[in-house]
Structure formats: C-alpha cells, structure tokens
Amino acid sequence: MHWRKIMHSLKTKLLLIFVLLSFLVSLLVGGMDFLHFKKNIDQNLRTSLSNTANFVEHTLPYNSFASYVKAIEEKSSTSMDYRNFMGQYAMDSGIAFLYLVTQDGDKVPTIEISNFMEEEQLIFWESPAKEALLSLAENKIYYSEPYTDEYGSFISIYKPLATSDGIPAVIGVDLDVSYVKSLQKESIIGFMISMLIGVGISILLSFFFASSITKPLSSLDKELRHLAESDADLTIRIHSKSKNEIGKVAESFNAFATKLQDLVIQIKIAIDDTDSIKIAISDSSDQTSLEIDKISDNLDGIREQLEILDNSLSENTAVIEEVTQNIESVDQQIISQSAMVEQSTAAITQMMASLSSVNMVAQNKKTATRALWEVAKEGKERIDQTASSFKSVVEYFGQIQDMTKTINAIASQTNLLSMNAAIEAAHAGDSGKGFAVVAEEIRKLADSAGTTSKSIATLIKTITDSVMNTEKQVTATSTAFAQINEEVSDTLDAFSEIEQSVSELNSGGQQILESTNQINSVTVSIKEGSREIQTGTQSMLDSAIRIKEASGAVTTRMAASVKAASDIQVSKKTMIDLTKKMNTIIENLKEQFSQFKTG
Structure with missing residues (x-):
C-alpha cells in the first residue's frame, strides 16, 4: 500500500514525465546527429571515389584497354612507372584497388592499374559486380553499396573511360571502409554514453522541479484540510507565501471565502426581515377571502339571467333558420328553372343558326x-x-x-x-x-x-x-x-x-x-323577388346569431370569472399552506445559518 501510494502521488508522476521527456529528447537529438554523421561519411566516401576515378582518367597514359594491356605485357617503362606511381597514390589515399574492366562476349577481362596486388597480367572476373556491367552497358557512373569479401569491407565506383578504339572500358576503384565502420561503432558507443549521462542529469533536474511543484501543493492541501475539519468557520484563511500559480489559487480561495462570508451575513438579515412580511401576508389573505366570496355571489345571479336570454335567442334563431332554408329551396328551384330556360333558348338559337348555316x-x-x-x-x-x-x-x-x-x-x-x-x-x-x-x-x-x-x-x-x-x-x-x-x-x-x-x-x-324568351323574362322577375326575401331573412339570421354569440361570449366570460374566483379561493388556501411551510423553512434557515461563524 505504501508503494502504491508513492506511485500514485503527483510528485512521482511528474518525475516520470520529466525523465521520459528527457530520454525522448536525448534519443531524438542523438539519432539526428548519428544520421547526419553517417550521411557526411557516405558523401565523403563517394567524393573520394569520384576524385580518384577522375585522377586516373586524366593521368592514364593509354587511351584504350588493349593498349594498356599490351604495354603491361611488354613491361614498358611508362607502364611500370605509372603502376608504381598509382600504387603510392593508392596507399596515400586509402584506396585498396585500382583496375580497368572491359567486356568480351561472356567474359569480363580486368587488369590492375596500381602495383598494390603486384598483378601484372590480364585476368578474367568470374563474378563481376553488377554495377561494373551496368556501367559498361549504359556508359554511366555507378556506385556500389558497401560489401564485405575475403579481403575486407569495401565500396566501389565504376566510371566509363573514353577509348580510341570504341571498345567500352571502365575504371574501377575500391575503397576500404573498415576504418569507417569502426568509426561508426565508436560514434554509436559515444552516443549511448552521452544519452545515459543526459538521462541521469535529467533525473536529478526532474526531481528538483517536481519537488518545487509538489511542495507548495502539499502546503495548500494541509490548509484546505484544516478548513474542512473546522465547524463552519468562514473566518479561516489560507496562508501562502508562494507567488506562482499555487499562490494565486490560495488568493482566489480566500477571496471566495470572503464573498461567501458576506453572503451568509446578508442571508441572515433577509431571514430576520421575513418575519414582518409573513404577518402582513396573513392579514391581507383574510381580507381578500371576504371580498372574493361577495364577487362569487354576484356572478352566480348574472349567470342565471344570461342562461334565460340564451334559451330565448336559440328558439328565435331556429325559426329564422327554418324560414331561410325554405326560401333558399324556392330560390334554388327558380334558379334551376331559369338555367333550363336559358339552356333551351341557347339550344334553339344554336339550332336556328345551324339551320341557317345548312340552308x-x-x-x-x-x-x-x-x-x-x-x-x-x-x-x-x-x-x-x-x-x-x-x-x-x-x-x-x-x-x-x-x-x-x-x-x-x-x-x-x-x-x-x-x-x-x-x-x-x-x-x-x-x-x-x-x-x-x-x-x-x-x-x-x-x-x-x-x-x-x-x-x-x-x-x-x-x-x-x-x-x-x-x-x-x-x-x-x-x-x-x-x-x-x-x-x-x-x-x-x-x-x-x-x-x-x-x-x-x-x-x-x-x-x-319567342316563347322561351317570354318564359325567361318571367323567371328573372321571380328570381329577383326571391333574392330580396332571402337577403332580408339572412340579415335577421345574422343579427340573431351575433346576439347569440355575444350572449355566449358573456356567459363564457362569466364562467371564467366564476372559475377564476374559485381558483383564487384555492390559491388563497394554497398560499396559507405555503406561508406555514415558509415559516418552517425560515426557522430551519435560522437554525442552519446560525452555525456559520462570520465574525
């Protein structure tokens, strides 16, 4: 339990975060340095190979592979001096092998330029490098990847040689990279050592920074515990000498406690003022109850008279509606008759027009x-x-x-x-x-x-x-x-x-x-008289309906007034009950807030 408490503490977590960040930063910086170092080494190796190939191309006293082989076989002084010179150059430059390569069908003849291996005769390359074959075929410079054989670790360049006989040939240069690999191993070891030292230093710094953060927090935790254990004492304040964010937290808490203290004092004063308000509400409720009883009695009498008026209006409206329906029925028959007469007239007129047209x-x-x-x-x-x-x-x-x-x-x-x-x-x-x-x-x-x-x-x-x-x-x-x-x-x-x-x-x-025109004239006269009668009865019906609607509206409002009076009575009782509950709540508030120490 003790170790679990330590692992869950803020100080331990901060320490682990700082150590992890330091390790990652060290790993990132070291990795970037190593990659940069490796890139520079590769660039320097290729530059050295390219310079050597260019030097051989410009100093070679023969302009074809065959002429050089012939000079070696004849052991001419020029070829011997050149081999000795290139042997010394290779030793001074760290070059392992210098040679010429060509291709004769399936065979790959090669001959050494320097005297490093003391080979003075033409040999055939049994397993030629693919870069050498590509350089011969495409007439382009090719570099090989680092490789290891029975002679050591090397990297090679193959550069085409401009020949006078048109037979392709390339200059081969092999550079020993054993020393470079040893440098890379040493750089990796140095990187690991420096990283471990950096991690150790970061652990010490992390411990210091974690302590500087957790120490004020521990002090603040003690003050808050003391405040929580006290008996509603709002006069207690947190004392912190720190000027950082933790000190600002303590200041903010003290300001909050001060405002809470003032608020509790104001609530106590408001609770004392509610006693007088409670008495005034009780007296006003009794007087309101008497007035509401009188209003209810008056509303009941008005409602009875309105019911009588509404029944009388309903009977008159029914009679007017029946008369209106009869008039509408007669008017509809007249309209139908008029329509049929008009249709007959139109048909006869059309028939006469058709007869005239036929004639x-x-x-x-x-x-x-x-x-x-x-x-x-x-x-x-x-x-x-x-x-x-x-x-x-x-x-x-x-x-x-x-x-x-x-x-x-x-x-x-x-x-x-x-x-x-x-x-x-x-x-x-x-x-x-x-x-x-x-x-x-x-x-x-x-x-x-x-x-x-x-x-x-x-x-x-x-x-x-x-x-x-x-x-x-x-x-x-x-x-x-x-x-x-x-x-x-x-x-x-x-x-x-x-x-x-x-x-x-x-x-x-x-x-x-002519007969249908006479019938149509009589029908129009009857139709106009029926329309005047219908207009009069409709006006009477509209007036009766408006009176009935007004009576219904008054009745509805009276019912609403009666309901409102009843609701007021219920509300009054509810208000009395709520007043009693409020008295109980105020007494409880007095008892609870009296426990806070405000001065």
Whole structure:
C-alpha cells in the first residue's frame, strides 16, 4: 500500500514525465546527429571515389584497354612507372584497388592499374559486380553499396573511360571502409554514453522541479484540510507565501471565502426581515377571502339571467333558420328553372343558326351542283367532238399508209432500174464507168428510200393503234360523262328539297324562341323577388346569431370569472399552506445559518 501510494502521488508522476521527456529528447537529438554523421561519411566516401576515378582518367597514359594491356605485357617503362606511381597514390589515399574492366562476349577481362596486388597480367572476373556491367552497358557512373569479401569491407565506383578504339572500358576503384565502420561503432558507443549521462542529469533536474511543484501543493492541501475539519468557520484563511500559480489559487480561495462570508451575513438579515412580511401576508389573505366570496355571489345571479336570454335567442334563431332554408329551396328551384330556360333558348338559337348555316350550304351546293352539271354537259360535248376528230385522224393515217406503199413500190422500181443500169454499164466497159457510178448512187438512194418508207409504215401503224385505243377511251369517257350528268341532275333536285325543308324548320324555331324568351323574362322577375326575401331573412339570421354569440361570449366570460374566483379561493388556501411551510423553512434557515461563524 505504501508503494502504491508513492506511485500514485503527483510528485512521482511528474518525475516520470520529466525523465521520459528527457530520454525522448536525448534519443531524438542523438539519432539526428548519428544520421547526419553517417550521411557526411557516405558523401565523403563517394567524393573520394569520384576524385580518384577522375585522377586516373586524366593521368592514364593509354587511351584504350588493349593498349594498356599490351604495354603491361611488354613491361614498358611508362607502364611500370605509372603502376608504381598509382600504387603510392593508392596507399596515400586509402584506396585498396585500382583496375580497368572491359567486356568480351561472356567474359569480363580486368587488369590492375596500381602495383598494390603486384598483378601484372590480364585476368578474367568470374563474378563481376553488377554495377561494373551496368556501367559498361549504359556508359554511366555507378556506385556500389558497401560489401564485405575475403579481403575486407569495401565500396566501389565504376566510371566509363573514353577509348580510341570504341571498345567500352571502365575504371574501377575500391575503397576500404573498415576504418569507417569502426568509426561508426565508436560514434554509436559515444552516443549511448552521452544519452545515459543526459538521462541521469535529467533525473536529478526532474526531481528538483517536481519537488518545487509538489511542495507548495502539499502546503495548500494541509490548509484546505484544516478548513474542512473546522465547524463552519468562514473566518479561516489560507496562508501562502508562494507567488506562482499555487499562490494565486490560495488568493482566489480566500477571496471566495470572503464573498461567501458576506453572503451568509446578508442571508441572515433577509431571514430576520421575513418575519414582518409573513404577518402582513396573513392579514391581507383574510381580507381578500371576504371580498372574493361577495364577487362569487354576484356572478352566480348574472349567470342565471344570461342562461334565460340564451334559451330565448336559440328558439328565435331556429325559426329564422327554418324560414331561410325554405326560401333558399324556392330560390334554388327558380334558379334551376331559369338555367333550363336559358339552356333551351341557347339550344334553339344554336339550332336556328345551324339551320341557317345548312340552308346557306344547301344553296351554295345547289349552285355548285348546277355549275357542275353545265360543266359535265359541256365536257360530254367536247368529248364527242374529240371522238369525231379522232376518226378523221384515223382516216388521214390510212391515206398516209397508202402513200408509204406507193413510195415503197417506187423505191423497188428504182432499185431494179439501178441494177439494170449497172449491168449495162458493165457491158459498156470503160466508157460506162461514169454511168455505173451514177447507177450505184441511184441504187443507194432507192435502198434508203425503201428503208425510210418501211420505218414510216411501222411508225404509222403504231400511231394508228394508239389512236384507235384513244378513241375507245374517249368513247368510254363520253359514256361516263353521260352518267355523271344524270347523277348531278338528281343531286340538284335533292338540294332543292333540302332548301325547302330547312326554310320550314327555321320558321318553327323562330316561334319557339319567342316563347322561351317570354318564359325567361318571367323567371328573372321571380328570381329577383326571391333574392330580396332571402337577403332580408339572412340579415335577421345574422343579427340573431351575433346576439347569440355575444350572449355566449358573456356567459363564457362569466364562467371564467366564476372559475377564476374559485381558483383564487384555492390559491388563497394554497398560499396559507405555503406561508406555514415558509415559516418552517425560515426557522430551519435560522437554525442552519446560525452555525456559520462570520465574525
């Protein structure tokens, strides 16, 4: 229980919070420093590798992989001096290996630039680094990630070399990073030590700050306990010399206690004043009760007279309403009769208008039918003339056919003569050649005339057939026009009969319209008289209803007044009971507030 109390104390919680915050801050700062240190080391390693590769590129006395290999194999003084020079440079710079790499099919030949490994011959890289292959393939600089093999821990750069023979080659530089890893381990150990020291210091500072916060709180807790254990003593105050927030809390509590003390004093004074008010309320309640009894008696008498008046108004209103209903029934019948008369008048007027329209249409159609009969008659005459003309045309075409037969016979005779002339010209020899030419032309002319005559004969036969067909159609049309004339004549007679019947109907409709107008005039007069009677009875009914409503309103208000008087009586009794309860409460308040010590 003692340890649990310690763990739940404010001082322990504040101490744990400060220690945790210090540990997190130390961890954050140390982690950031370590990452910055690692980033700087990586940047410096890449810079060193890049500078070495650039130095090799600018100092290499050969411009291709093959020329360098050849110089090494021949052990030229230039290549040996350069290897020794680069070996010394590698030792001074911390470089492990310097070499050239190329690719020959599936093989990766390589040769050392420096004399660090004392290798003076071409070797083939069995498991080449992927960065070296990418640099050869893409002609770009590639850095490898740190790696470890049987020689140690290294990081490498592969930089393309500009060759004169076009065969790609790269410069490889391996840097030993074993020393760098040892530095990283030492930095981690230093970081852990510094963090532990920082945590220890933070624990001491946290203990000091927690004590400075909890000590005034403990003092304030003692003062509040003393105030709680005292017997309603409002004169007790908290004494605190602290000027921080805890001291302000103590000052605020003292100010609250002072205001509470003044409030209790005012409540005691108010309780003493309520005794005199209680006596005055008791006397006023008795006088009010007597006056309310008188008002109740007067209201009962007025309510009885209003009930009598209300019954009389109800009887008169019922009689007026019955008369009004009878008048409304008569008025409704008159309105119905007037509506039917108006509908009949409108129907007759419309019927007469329709008859007039029918009569006009019949006259127009009769005129149009007569004109149609005349046109049909004229058409038949012209068709007959056309048929006669077609017969003349047929006769003319017969004469033309005879002419074409004559022309055809003449062409045959001419052709025969031309043949005889040609025979005679042939008998005549050279002297008859001119006559033979003329005879040939005559024969051709005869053939042409015969052909044309046959074409004309064929065309005339076709035209003759068409004309004969047309003559038949004209004859049929003439027969149709004769039938049309008969139908039009019958239609003309029918329109004459319709015109006579419509005239008789129009005369009868005019007489019916005059009768309905007289009935309508009488109905309007009756309707106006009924409306005046209805207006008078409605005014009487409205007056009676208003009087009844006024009487009902007065009755309702009288009932409300009676109820209000009754409610006042109840309220009076309730007020007396509440006054008694208030007396009891005031006595209790006096007893309770007398326990507070205010001075």
